[in-house]
Amino acid sequence: MLAVRVNVLEIVYWNQQGRIMATKHIHIFRCAMASVLSVILLSPPVFARDWYEYQSHNFIVYSDTHKGSVERVISELERFRSAALLFTGLSNSPENSRLKIYHFHKSSDLELFTHRRNVAGFYREAWTGPEIFSQHNSRGIDASTLMFHEYTHHLMRYRSTMFNSKWYSEGFAEMLETAELRRKDVLIGKSPSSALSLGILHLRELFTPNYEADDARYWHRYYGTAWLFTHYLQLGGIKNNHDYKAKTGIFLQQVAEGGDPDGLMQEHFGKTIDEMHQEVRAYSSRGLYGYGFPVPSYQGEITRRKLSDNARVLLFANNAFSTGKEDLAKEFLQKGDPDGKGWDAIQARVAILKAHEKDFSGGEEVVSKLIASGNLGAEVAVDVAHFYADKVDAARGATEPYWDEESYARSQEFSRKAISLDPRYIPAYYRLWTTYMYKGEKVEALKVMMEAYKYAPNHLELNSTIGFHLAELNRPDLARSFLQRVIAWSHDSDTRARAQEILEGADG
Numbered sequence: 001m002l003a004v005r006v007n008v009l010e011i012v013y014w015n016q017q018g019r020i021m022a023t024k025h026i027h028i029f030r031c032a033m034a035s036v037l038s039v040i041l042l043s044p045p046v047f048a049r050d051w052y053e054y055q056s057h058n059f060i061v062y063s064d065t066h067k068g069s070v071e072r073v074i075s076e077l078e079r080f081r082s083a084a085l086l087f088t089g090l091s092n093s094p095e096n097s098r099l100k101i102y103h104f105h106k107s108s109d110l111e112l113f114t115h116r117r118n119v120a121g122f123y124r125e126a127w128t129g130p131e132i133f134s135q136h137n138s139r140g141i142d143a144s145t146l147m148f149h150e151y152t153h154h155l156m157r158y159r160s161t162m163f164n165s166k167w168y169s170e171g172f173a174e175m176l177e178t179a180e181l182r183r184k185d186v187l188i189g190k191s192p193s194s195a196l197s198l199g200i201l202h203l204r205e206l207f208t209p210n211y212e213a214d215d216a217r218y219w220h221r222y223y224g225t226a227w228l229f230t231h232y233l234q235l236g237g238i239k240n241n242h243d244y245k246a247k248t249g250i251f252l253q254q255v256a257e258g259g260d261p262d263g264l265m266q267e268h269f270g271k272t273i274d275e276m277h278q279e280v281r282a283y284s285s286r287g288l289y290g291y292g293f294p295v296p297s298y299q300g301e302i303t304r305r306k307l308s309d310n311a312r313v314l315l316f317a318n319n320a321f322s323t324g325k326e327d328l329a330k331e332f333l334q335k336g337d338p339d340g341k342g343w344d345a346i347q348a349r350v351a352i353l354k355a356h357e358k359d360f361s362g363g364e365e366v367v368s369k370l371i372a373s374g375n376l377g378a379e380v381a382v383d384v385a386h387f388y389a390d391k392v393d394a395a396r397g398a399t400e401p402y403w404d405e406e407s408y409a410r411s412q413e414f415s416r417k418a419i420s421l422d423p424r425y426i427p428a429y430y431r432l433w434t435t436y437m438y439k440g441e442k443v444e445a446l447k448v449m450m451e452a453y454k455y456a457p458n459h460l461e462l463n464s465t466i467g468f469h470l471a472e473l474n475r476p477d478l479a480r481s482f483l484q485r486v487i488a489w490s491h492d493s494d495t496r497a498r499a500q501e502i503l504e505g506a507d508g
Contacts, residue, residue: 049105051307051315057300058095062307062315065105065136071302073103076181078298080148081155083186084176086295090159097129097456099154101147102319104135113323123150125460126322127427130154133319145192149177157458157489162249165256166488166496167206170223171230182292189235189290192227196284200225203277207261211487211496219493231288232280238289242279244269256484309335310342317349326353344370348383355390363387376414378422385414385431392438403439411435424455426462442473460489467499476506 049064056074058081063070085092104110113133114122121134123146132147152173156164164172178190198221206225213219237243247268254264262273269276307315313336320329330353336346347366354363367387370380388411395404412435418428429452436445449466456462467482483499490496 051312053305053307055303056298058098059101060098061101061103063101063103063105063136064109065103067304069136070103073101074302075298076144077101077147077151078300079181079186079295080179081151082298083179083181083188083293083295084152084155085159086293087176087188087291088155088160090155095158097158099130099132099151101132101134102315104133107135110135112328113319113325121146127430127461128425145177148179149173152176153489162253163256163485164252164488165207166209167222167226168230168252169488171226171228172234174223174227175230175234180290181295184294185292186295187290187292189231189288191288192224195224195227198224200228200281200284203229203273203280204261207255211493211500214493228284229280232283235289235291236283238291242269256488308340308342309337310340310346314342314345314349317346321349321352326356329353344373344375345377345380345383348380348387351387352383352390355387355394358394360391360394363390376417376421378418378425378428381414381418381421382425382428382431385411385418385428385435388414389431389435389438392435396438408435408439426452426456426459442469445469446473458485460486464490464495464499468502471502476502480506 051062051064052067052070054061054063054070054074056078059074059077061070061074063073082092084090102113110119110121110133121132123130123132125131130150132150134146150173153169156169156172174192174195175189178192180187180190198217201221203225206222206229209222210218233244233248235245237245251264251268255261265271265273265276271279313332317329317332320326320332329349333346333350333353336343348370351363351366351370354360354366367384370376370384376384388407391407392404392411395402395407412432415428415432415435418425419432422428429448433445433448433452436442436448446466446469449462449469452462453466463482463485467479467486470476470479470482480503483503486499487496487503490499
């Protein structure tokens with residue numbers, strides 16, 4: 001059996017206590033066998049309830065739970081966003097890439113997409129943008145820790161002009177994730193649940209972590225130490241401690257640029273790293289204080305519209321498809337209405353699944369009808385390009401391999417058509433550079449990646465793709481900035497270790 005990896009997405013799972021359980025890379029494979037759709041689920045229950053799309057100024061939420069609960073989720077997220085921007089001093093300008101949230105009424109429905117049980121939710125940065133999957137409970141926001149933590153990362157990547165090291169990026173998100181939204185103000189700085197229960201690492205280990213460690217206890221201590229040191233730098237001056245906040249910015253910038261942490265600590269704080277570690281240990285043994293400041297409740301509009309049957313089909317099928325559950329995607333797609341709006345998009349997905357089943361004649365029939373309609377949007381055009389790319393890949397992996405130039409040209413044609421229709425639609429670039437890679441045209445693929453980068457410079461997977469691609473082209477010098485972001489942003493130990501190994505090799 002020949003398997004070619006065609007998509008990778010990092011997913012961060014959170015348990016019921018709001019702590020990171022694990023990270024997982026979802027690999028979608030095309031297999032040279034009769035079918036990869038071996039399990040067909042009957043009547044997925046998630047489809048039985050009405051689903052609605054809610055939009056506020058900065059968020060899009062899809063949900064089947066109670067209207068009041070969803071609006072409370074959105075209002076609290078908007079208020080948290082305002083608090084985070086006030087605390088960081090970042091500008092409150094409109095979002096270029098609004099976070100999408102899929103908020104499930106039942107945990108069993110969420111489990112369809114999580115690949116595991118006892119998960120409160122998960123975060124992923126899909127090619128179309130950041131997404132959170134969560135579940136409802138009686139308190140309004142379930143997995144609020146997940147939402148606040150990951151949205152802090154989102155804000156800092158997309159708003160801050162400064163690149164932050166791994167320890168500070170995680171420590172800052174840990175500090176804001178416990179924000180308490182009170183009646184008149186918001187409190188920042190409460191201790192995360194069991195953050196220091198396993199003790200802390202030496203500060204030196206924050207700056208030189210073991211990226212190859214696949215040990216939950218090690219990373220629990222790492223996150224706890226990152227939170228504690230960040231808390232000390234940001235809020236330690238509130239109650240009779242040394243106030244380091246004024247010089248923290250320049251220290252962080254120079255450390256992220258590769259400066260020696262010990263020397264920079266002495267230069268900016270007047271302490272060696274060992275002396276600072278003792279201060280931080282002493283700080284942890286005292287009562288830690290938060291910082292409260294007034295933040296008004298969200299007063300903006302929240303719109304609500306019911307999703308049509310075909311819109312629900314696409315919503316669930318696309319999520320099942322992108323999390324590697326093509327059997328579930330097929331079950332959803334079978335519920336589409338040929339007379340309803342969005343049928344073309346459903347058929348485009350069907351064509352891809354037919355290609356994955358090696359039913360290229362059936363897929364060609366579907367695609368030909370879509371092309372003949374003459375009314376392809378960017379998303380459908382990308383799926384058509386995907387279908388033809390699958391034909392190219394199948395030819396390459398045949399018992400007697402051959403090059404399918406016609407399908408290659410068609411894939412490129414429809415990828416470029418999608419880009420012309422929506423230059424900000426990153427999946428179109430992904431499909432185009434992937435097709436170039438099939439032909440070994442690595443430089444042309446890089447050019448396409450960099451075109452996409454103009455529109456999504458803070459996208460984790462895009463930075464990862466560019467960084468590792470440049471390393472394969474023997475240009476680790478150009479890969480450095482991309483891989484540094486991967487190390488700082490990724491939760492996956494294998495990815496971080498691979499990036500770190502490349503950078504260390506480049507340093508000689």
